[in-house]
Amino acid sequence: MPERLSEALLDLWTPLIILWITLPACVDTAPTTPSQVLTSGSRLELNRLSEEQRILNRSKRGWVWNQMFVLEEFSGPEPILVGRLHTDLDPGSKKIKYILSGDGAGTIFQINDITGDIHAIKRLDREEKAEYTLTAQAVDFETNKPLEPPSEFIIKVQDINDNAPEFLNGPYHATVPEMSILGTSVTNVTATDADDPVYGNSAKLVYSILEGQPYFSIEPETAIIKTALPNMDREAKEEYLVVIQAKDMGGHSGGLSGTTTLTVTLTDVNDNPPKFAQSLYHFSVPEDVVLGTAIGRVKANDQDIGENAQSSYDIIDGDGTALFEITSDAQAQDGIIRLRKPLDFETKKSYTLKVEAANVHVDPRFSGRGPFKDTATVKIVVEDADEPPVFSSPTYLLEVHENAALNSVIGQVTARDPDITSSPIRFSIDRHTDLERQFNINADDGKITLATPLDRELSVWHNITIIATEIRNHSQISRVPVAIKVLDVNDNAPEFASEYEAFLCENGKPGQVIQTVSAMDKDDPKNGHYFLYSLLPEMVNNPNFTIKKNEDNSLSILAKHNGFNRQKQEVYLLPIVISDSGNPPLSSTSTLTIRVCGCSSDGVVQSCNVEAYVLPIGLSMGALIAILACIILLLVIVVLFVTLRRHKNEPLIIKDDEDVRENIIRYDDEGGGEEDTEAFDIATLQNPDGINGFLPHEDLLRESN
Structure with missing residues (x-):
């Protein structure tokens, strides 16, 4: 019997724990009520809703099994009831206890463990936390044993309009x-x-x-x-x-x-043209202003800004377009008028210009409004200034012959004062350009004269500077360069181009060219140099050598015969007369030294010293030494003999009373005196060896014709 009673009670108390909650509707007009009950049988109850209830609920949010809702920012005098937990196992005997755990349990949400009512004990803010997850469970009040498994549900904080819109990135x-x-x-x-x-x-x-x-x-x-x-x-x-x-x-x-x-x-857009502040500008400028100096500024205002206000300036008309120019100042946005060419008050005293200002960057959208430019008139008055003297020429070129007489007039410079009140001019030479003071100038008329002799061969050009100074105002000066060219006169005789020394082979052939020489002349004739070559009159019939003029103005010396012998004569001196083609012509005599040398069979010079002939075979060394000693002794005797003869002032060779030393002297019209005379010894000319040429000596005859 007790067993059957227990089974009957078990069948009676076997319902599920039913948690009843009345969920709030999702529409804006259905507020949440505090009579929400959550039961385990709510799904079944939802299925049993009448058709009428379904129709009414179409405009509301659908039921959610595991959610509760609570309004945010609720702050009544009492805690707000969120919902209620209830189980069918509770007969009202108060033997069941409800336990709540999870987010905010005990701090935000509080449950009545007997009735299962859940209250929010704090004001909630959805913007801070939108939902809370909690767990509910029913246990035996006395034993705390779970009567059913725990159930998890969510309490969502329902929004109210408690936040105003904000512009986070403003202003x-x-x-x-x-x-x-x-x-x-x-x-x-x-x-x-x-x-x-x-x-x-x-x-x-x-x-x-x-x-x-x-x-x-x-x-x-x-x-x-x-x-x-x-x-x-x-x-x-x-x-x-x-x-x-x-x-x-x-x-x-x-x-x-x-x-x-x-x-x-x-x-800004470029919708405004430039506009001159005034239609007429007046400027004045001294006539001696430096080129490139700013005369004045004009400005065209533009209501636009930046590059839209940039204007370019031009001179488009007027009588001073060649003398003035205008440039644009990008910073100040104005036009600067500058001087391009010198002004002359005495020539023209005023100028009129028409200047234009035009936008640099034109917007085609506004081009139909008219030209984006403006014009203005500029009048420039030239003021008189005390100007320095003006030479008749920017440079002067003068010519003078190198034989010009001292104090002769070379040329003349002229200058004037360009001012209306003309001042007299004084001339002078800048001595820094004439350190040797070779020239003078007349201070009144500017005539340049020669102060020292000129030599074209030393300097062809002389560059001096002439200074013109106003007498009334010594600060007004001008300078002009004067180039003086020294013209040539025939005052130098021709001579060998270099110091020649010819070599003649002993085994040479007749007619063989021994040496080719050329001449030079320090003068500079207009038609070039042309030289005439000749032998001295007494050497015209020279038995050993002859000369031949070449087409290139040079001279070839040829041997007349062969068989020259170094032992007989080692050196020959051949005087050659060289004449130029000047007016009057000048000439000089240059001597060519011809040395007899031993040569190879093909004409290559090997030795030019006097050599002993081949000694006889079998001559001993002692014999050679004895011969050498005899030669030395003989030389000593000859030297002593010559010395004694000189002390007695007696001629070495006197054939008769008329055979005395005579001098054959020629005088050069432009010669230098005693240095231009050379003597020939009659005794030497009468020497038998003289027929073959001059013996080695230093005689030199310079002849000027």
Whole structure:
């Protein structure tokens, strides 16, 4: 019997723990009620809902088995009831205890362990935490043994409209070109709302402009700001302040709102031409102003800014276009008039220019408004200044012969004072350019005279500077270069181009060219040099050598015979007369030294010294030494003999009373005196060896014809 009673009780108390919760509807008009009960049989109860209830629930959020809802920011005098836990195992005998654990259990959420009521004991903020996960369980009150497995559920914090929209990136700045068409996009702004965007309209934003009309408009949903007026002019107003509002709840009354500011700046476009500040400019300039000096400035103002205001300046007309130029100053945006060529007050006293200013960067959108340029007139007055003297020529070239007489006039320079009140001029030579003081100048008339002799062969050109000074104002001076060319006269006789020494082979052939010589002349005749070569009159019939003039103005010396012998005569001196073609012609005598040498069979010189003949075969060394000693002794006797004869002043060779030393003397008209005379000894000429040429000596005859 007790066993059957136990089974009956078990069948009776075997229901599931039913947790009843009345879930809030999802529509905005259905607030959450505190009579929510969560039971284990709620799924079955949901299935048993009548068709009428289903129709009513179509406009509400569907039931969720494991969720509870609680309004955020609720702050009543008592804790808010979130829901209730209940099990069918509880007959009301208070022997069942409910336990709550999980997020916020005991701190935020509190449960009545007897009734199963769950209360929120703190004000909740959905933006801080949107949901909490908790676990519920029913246990025996006395034994704390679980009566059923634990059940997990979620408490969601239901949003209310407690956050106003915010512009996190404000205030804003934007630019738009001036003269833009209507509806040109400027920028867009974005506001954020911390409320739940999927629940109701708490986060649904609508944008509007509170300040900034009628210049700008805004798209209510996208917040794109556009121009509301066409052709706004930056020159009239450059900056606009726009106040933008974002309102939640779809813009309906009762919603929260936030504002921000947008500063719109109109950027410049080239819609304005340059304009001169005045139509006529006056400038004055001294006539002696330095080239490149700024005469004055003109300025064309432009209401635009930056590169749109840049203008270029040009001189387009006037009587001074060749004398003046205008350049653009990129920094000051004005035109600088400069002097290109010298001014002369005495020639022209004023000039008129027409200048133009034109935009550098033209916007084709506004070209139809007319030319983006302007013109103005510039009058320039030339002022008189005390100018330095002006020479009749910028340079002078003078010529003078090198034999010109001292104090002869070489040439003349002239200068004048260009001023109206002309001042007398004095001339002088800059002695830094004439250190040797070779020239003088007449201070009054500028005639240049020769102070020292000139030699073209020393210097062909002389460059001096002449100074002209105003007598009334010594600070006004001018300088002019004078080049003086020294012209040639025939005052130098020709001579050998170098010191020649010819070599004659003993085994040479008759007619063989011994040496080719050329001449030089320090003078510089206009038609070039042409030389005449000849032998001295007494050497015309020279038995040993002859001469031949070549086409290249040179001379060849030829041997007349063969069989020359070094032992008989080692050296021959051949005087050659060289004449130029000047007027009058000059001549000189140059002596060619011809040395007899031993040569190979092919004519190569091997030795030019006197050599002993081959000694007889078998001559001993002692015999050679004896012969050498005899030769030395003989030489000593000859020297002593000659010395004694000189002490007695007696001639070495006297054949008769008329055979005395005579001098054959020729005088050069331009000679240098005693140095140009050479003597020939009659005794020498009468020497039998003289027929074969001159013996080695230093006699030199210079003849000037």
